[in-house]
Amino acid sequence: MNDVRVAGVGLTHFGRHPERTGRDLFAEAALAAREEAGVARDAYEGIHYGNFMGALAERQGHQGPLMAEAAGLDCPATRHESACASAGVAVREAVHAIRAGEQDVLLAGGMERMTNLPTTEVTESLAIAADELFEVRAGMTFPGAYALMARAYFEEYGGSREDLAHIAVKNHANAVPNEYAQYRREVTVEDALNSQPIATPLHLFDACPITDGASAVVLVSGDYADEHGLDAPVSITGTGQGGDNLALQDRESLSQTPAAEKAATAAYDDAGIGPDDVDVAEVHDCFTIAEVLALEGLGLFEPGAAISAAREGVTTRDGRLPVNLSGGLKAKGHPVGATGGAQIVEMTKLLRGDHANSDALSNPKVGVTHNAGGTVASAVVHVLEVDR
Amino acid sequence: MNDVRVAGVGLTHFGRHPERTGRDLFAEAALAAREEAGVARDAYEGIHYGNFMGALAERQGHQGPLMAEAAGLDCPATRHESACASAGVAVREAVHAIRAGEQDVLLAGGMERMTNLPTTEVTESLAIAADELFEVRAGMTFPGAYALMARAYFEEYGGSREDLAHIAVKNHANAVPNEYAQYRREVTVEDALNSQPIATPLHLFDACPITDGASAVVLVSGDYADEHGLDAPVSITGTGQGGDNLALQDRESLSQTPAAEKAATAAYDDAGIGPDDVDVAEVHDCFTIAEVLALEGLGLFEPGAAISAAREGVTTRDGRLPVNLSGGLKAKGHPVGATGGAQIVEMTKLLRGDHANSDALSNPKVGVTHNAGGTVASAVVHVLEVDR
Numbered sequence: 035m036n037d038v039r040v041a042g043v044g045l046t047h048f049g050r051h052p053e054r055t056g057r058d059l060f061a062e063a064a065l066a067a068r069e070e071a072g073v074a075r076d077a078y079e080g081i082h083y084g085n086f087m088g089a090l091a092e093r094q095g096h097q098g099p100l101m102a103e104a105a106g107l108d109c110p111a112t113r114h115e116s117a118c119a120s121a122g123v124a125v126r127e128a129v130h131a132i133r134a135g136e137q138d139v140l141l142a143g144g145m146e147r148m149t150n151l152p153t154t155e156v157t158e159s160l161a162i163a164a165d166e167l168f169e170v171r172a173g174m175t176f177p178g179a180y181a182l183m184a185r186a187y188f189e190e191y192g193g194s195r196e197d198l199a200h201i202a203v204k205n206h207a208n209a210v211p212n213e214y215a216q217y218r219r220e221v222t223v224e225d226a227l228n229s230q231p232i233a234t235p236l237h238l239f240d241a242c243p244i245t246d247g248a249s250a251v252v253l254v255s256g257d258y259a260d261e262h263g264l265d266a267p268v269s270i271t272g273t274g275q276g277g278d279n280l281a282l283q284d285r286e287s288l289s290q291t292p293a294a295e296k297a298a299t300a301a302y303d304d305a306g307i308g309p310d311d312v313d314v315a316e317v318h319d320c321f322t323i324a325e326v327l328a329l330e331g332l333g334l335f336e337p338g339a340a341i342s343a344a345r346e347g348v349t350t351r352d353g354r355l356p357v358n359l360s361g362g363l364k365a366k367g368h369p370v371g372a373t374g375g376a377q378i379v380e381m382t383k384l385l386r387g388d389h390a391n392s393d394a395l396s397n398p399k400v401g402v403t404h405n406a407g408g409t410v411a412s413a414v415v416h417v418l419e420v421d422r
Numbered sequence: 423m424n425d426v427r428v429a430g431v432g433l434t435h436f437g438r439h440p441e442r443t444g445r446d447l448f449a450e451a452a453l454a455a456r457e458e459a460g461v462a463r464d465a466y467e468g469i470h471y472g473n474f475m476g477a478l479a480e481r482q483g484h485q486g487p488l489m490a491e492a493a494g495l496d497c498p499a500t501r502h503e504s505a506c507a508s509a510g511v512a513v514r515e516a517v518h519a520i521r522a523g524e525q526d527v528l529l530a531g532g533m534e535r536m537t538n539l540p541t542t543e544v545t546e547s548l549a550i551a552a553d554e555l556f557e558v559r560a561g562m563t564f565p566g567a568y569a570l571m572a573r574a575y576f577e578e579y580g581g582s583r584e585d586l587a588h589i590a591v592k593n594h595a596n597a598v599p600n601e602y603a604q605y606r607r608e609v610t611v612e613d614a615l616n617s618q619p620i621a622t623p624l625h626l627f628d629a630c631p632i633t634d635g636a637s638a639v640v641l642v643s644g645d646y647a648d649e650h651g652l653d654a655p656v657s658i659t660g661t662g663q664g665g666d667n668l669a670l671q672d673r674e675s676l677s678q679t680p681a682a683e684k685a686a687t688a689a690y691d692d693a694g695i696g697p698d699d700v701d702v703a704e705v706h707d708c709f710t711i712a713e714v715l716a717l718e719g720l721g722l723f724e725p726g727a728a729i730s731a732a733r734e735g736v737t738t739r740d741g742r743l744p745v746n747l748s749g750g751l752k753a754k755g756h757p758v759g760a761t762g763g764a765q766i767v768e769m770t771k772l773l774r775g776d777h778a779n780s781d782a783l784s785n786p787k788v789g790v791t792h793n794a795g796g797t798v799a800s801a802v803v804h805v806l807e808v809d810r
Contacts, residue, residue: 055555080663089477093558095550096505099668099799110665110685110800112511113503117484123500127515133522136661136692162483167443170481273524275468277498280487296498304524411487412498 037256038132039266040418042071043379044143048247048367049216052150056085056092056248057104060145063248063372064105067141067379071252071264079137081111082128084120084144085371090159091147105141105250115371117163118320120144121249122374122405122414126273128253129416138258142378143250146369156244160370163408165281176320177241179282179409181233184323186288188235191338195235198322199226200345202239202364205319208351209361211390214376216245216367240322245367249375251382268382272307272417274300280411291410294331298415301402302333305417309333313398314384315355316377318406318413319362328404329357332415351394359384359391374405374414385420425644426520427654428806430459431767432531436635436755437604440538444473444480444636445492448533451636451760452493455529459640459652467525469499470516472508472532473759478547479535493529493638503759505551506708508532509637510762510793510802516641517661517804526646530766531638534757544632548758551796553669564708565629567670567797569621572711574676576623579726583623586710587614588733590627590752593707596739597749599778602764604633604755628710633755637763639770656770660695660805662688668799679798682719686803689790690721693805697721701786702772703743704765706794707750716792717745720803739782747772747779762793762802773808 044066046059060083068075083101088094098111114124121144128142148156161170164179187193203223209215226239259266276296279285302308312334319325329340334355343349349357360366360380363373381401383389401418432454434447448471456463471489476482486499502512509532516530536544549558552567575581591611597603614627647654664684667673690696700722707713717728722743731737737745748754748768751761769789771777789806 086483087477089475089550092554093550094554095474095503096552096668096796096799098504099665099796100553102665103667103672108665110663110681112515112663112800115483115501115503116486127500127518130515130518130522130524133524134518135521136518162477162481164484165488166480166482275498275500277487277490277496279491280484284491293498408484408487411484412500 036132036135038129038270039254039256039259040251040268040270040382041073041254041259041264041266042067042252043382044070044250045214045376045379046248047214048245048369050149051246054246056088056094056145056147057100059147059246059248060101061104063143063250064141067250067252073139073252075107077139078107078109078141080109080131080140081105081107082124082140082142083111083113084124084374085113086115086117086120086146087159091151116412117407118370119374119405119407119412119414120371125375125378125416126275126414129270129273132253132255138255140253141250142253143248143375144371145248146371147246148244148369149246153244168281168283177233177236180321180323181236182282183288183409184235187323187326190289191341193341195227196223197341197345198240199223201322201325202226204344204350205358205362205364208359208391209365212361212366215361215365216243217365236321242320242363242368245369247367247369247372249372249379251375251378267422268385268418268420270416271419272301272305274298274304274415276413278411280408282409291327291331293410293413294328294404294406297413298332301415301417307400307417311400312402314359314395314401315357316360316381317357317404319358319364320368332402332404351391356394359394377403377405378416381418385418424520424523426517426658427642427644427647428639428656428658428770429461429642429647429652429654430455430640431770432458432638433602433764433767434636435602436633436757438537439634444476444482444533444535445488447535447634447636448489449492451531451638452529455638455640461527461640463495465527466495466497466529468497468519468528469493469495470512470528470530471499471501472512472762473501474503474505474508474534475547479539495529504800505795506758507762507793507795507800507802508759513763513766513804514661514663514802517658520641520643526643528641529638530641531636531763532759533636534759535634536632536757537634541632556669556671565621565624568709568711569624570670571676571797572623575711578677579729581729583615584611585729585733586628587611589710589713590614592732592738593746593750593752596747596779597753600749600754603749603753604631605753624709630708630751630756633757635755635757635760637760637767639763639766655810656773656806656808658804659807660689660693662686662692662803664801666799668796670797679715679719681798681801682716682792682794685801686720689803689805695788695805699788700790702747702783702789703745704748704769705745705792707746707752708756720790720792739779744782747782765791765793766804769806773806
């Protein structure tokens with residue numbers, strides 16, 4: 035089986051770019067990744083691309099061929115969609131294609147354009163990631179859904195709004211040096227606690243922002259990298275995906291995310307590692323409570339233990355296991371269909387040692403990324419390892 | 423590399439089912455495929471699912487997990503979208519996952535719900551498969567786009583509306599015995615010629631209908647099929663994908679479909695066959711002219727030669743190379759996101775000898791399916807072979 039190397043990575047700034055089209059955003063990320071990889075244009079054999087709500091935001095489906103053009107490539111391109119896990123799934127499909135022996139050089143990533151819509155329309159568009167018949171028609175939106183999950187978690191394991199506030203504080207602090215991040219400013223626990231309530235117990239600073247942006251990675255087979263002398267020290271050594279019922283009402287528990295557990299178990303097995311081997315993680319913190327659920331789903335903390343991890347300094351930049359050194363969805367921003375690819379970009383830089391926050395890590399070897407869709411009805415986990 | 427076998431297939435009736443939800447339609451196809459395969463429920467490791475316009479037709483994105491529930495399966499599920507080639511791409515992704523050695527049992531297929539929308543809204547929704555900025559805003563819809571392609575073809579190679587009418591006549595005749603087809607009635611050349619004009623030179627009977635429906639196939643590795651003694655004589659031996667610029671204005675020619683040529687070349691190479699080995703084909707005849715372009719793109723006819731193939735009886739049920747024995751998109755119907763999967767279903771039955779039109783074939787060994795997105799900006803080709 036061919037191993038899969040990351041030969042180049044690219045991002046746009048994550049933020050408000052309502053004047054830019056989706057193709058313009060993806061072109062920037064793709065061309066940056068292509069330039070870093072230095073692979074000949076005609077070597078590219080396919081594009082795996084994540085996008086969630088383009089049919090609503092730009093009245094544009096069938097974005098694969100459009101993004102191939104934007105990336106300057108003459109190769110087939112497919113769009114993959116698993117709500118907020120769309121680009122994570124796109125990366126996974128690229129890994130499969132290389133491992134299947136069919137292809138050696140692929141571009142993967144994603145894009146979302148969101149701020150061109152009024153905020154209420156964004157919330158309604160995001161809601162198509164939930165069950166239209168049994169959740170959305172009853173009035174459910176994602177802040178409400180994650181608030182239910184936070185309440186269930188607090189009831190089962192304890193925890194407080196202050197614990198969650200520490201996650202926001204941590205991720206904002208991490209975003210400050212990251213030039214791609216939407217909110218490069220620190221916030222305090224008081225700022226978070228005093229921010230506007232959005233769905234009890236969540237307040238505004240528990241939620242990620244609405245963001246435009248794109249991400250891209252060039253993935254090559256180990257054979258190709260070696261033959262062409264590419265500088266590609268980071269490999270994707272594990273991939274896993276998990277699923278759950280789409281509607282919260284059909285879940286056995288609201289305080290656990292079995293889809294993430296399944297994805298993590300599969301990815302760890304695939305890579306031949308365990309959670310204890312993980313040095314650094316980028317997880318899907320669309321809300322602060324989501325980071326807690328992710329860390330427990332990944333087996334990095336026991337159930338009930340991750341809620342205090344940021345407050346106790348375990349997941350902060352100087353802690354034992356830094357989490358979301360990029361700033362996370364919370365502060366870096368969350369252009370939905372781009373996020374899973376951006377996690378691979380950030381993790382690659384962290385493992386290579388050329389990330390704005392690389393000084394927080396000492397010789398990291400294994401990183402894990404966790405990308406979730408909806409209320410974690412979909413989860414994709416990747417294990418990245420650096421060879422040096 | 424694991425070979426990929428078709429262990430079970432399922433379809434809904436293709437037609438007008440505005441009262442049925444998408445999940446209801448997919449459940450029917452998936453359960454039929456599961457029943458035929460006879461594989462244990464807990465053996466399923468993933469679902470690859472095609473859907474094109476669910477965000478507009480049902481305000482439902484993130485359909486993967488929903489369709490896993492509908493299929494009665496507890497496994498991860500991903501939606502893939504390449505416009506009308508969505509299910510073809512889904513099958514291709516499943517083939518990669520099995521060949522990568524990661525998974526042994528997968529469900530692939532797709533679904534589209536369309537007739538619940540007013541016809542004008544369907545046309546507008548389908549148009550998101552074209553370039554919003556450079557085609558749709560200028561007023562282009564798909565009947566108009568394929569009319570341009572037909573005119574370019576006629577200008578370059580000759581051909582007439584009567585040639586196209588023979589394709590409609592052929593595919594309607596094929597649909598008569600097919601219980602899953604939307605239009606099980608014969609039409610005459612005169613009917614087609616006298617039908618309402620929609621975009622010169624195309625008339626109503628040159629176009630496929632608006633359709634609800636779903637398709638599903640159970641794909642297993644050869645190792646799994648052998649170990650479990652499954653009756654799965656048909657294998658997917660070749661897969662290929664091709665891409666082109668999304669907008670017609672960016673193409674060098676309107677009378678050829680290089681995306682299909684690339685997809686076919688890749689699929690033939692993958693299977694180790696050539697176009698001369700093909701015994702039977704299911705191609706993407708969203709319009710009659712599209713069948714002509716497909717047959718030439720697949721290398722089954724020289725450029726300019728396919729226009730007269732139906733009229734001359736070469737592609738009819740008693741011809742040398744029967745094409746669209748299912749009835750094709752034209753008469754069987756075209757639930758967009760389901761079509762590529764339905765082609766695999768029909769071809770599997772044709773090769774196994776249990777299709778309603780199997781009497782048209784004498785000991786077929788190799789079949790090819792061709793699924794296209796937009797104006798063939800995306801194309802997916804699969805080669806199926808039967809072992810007997």
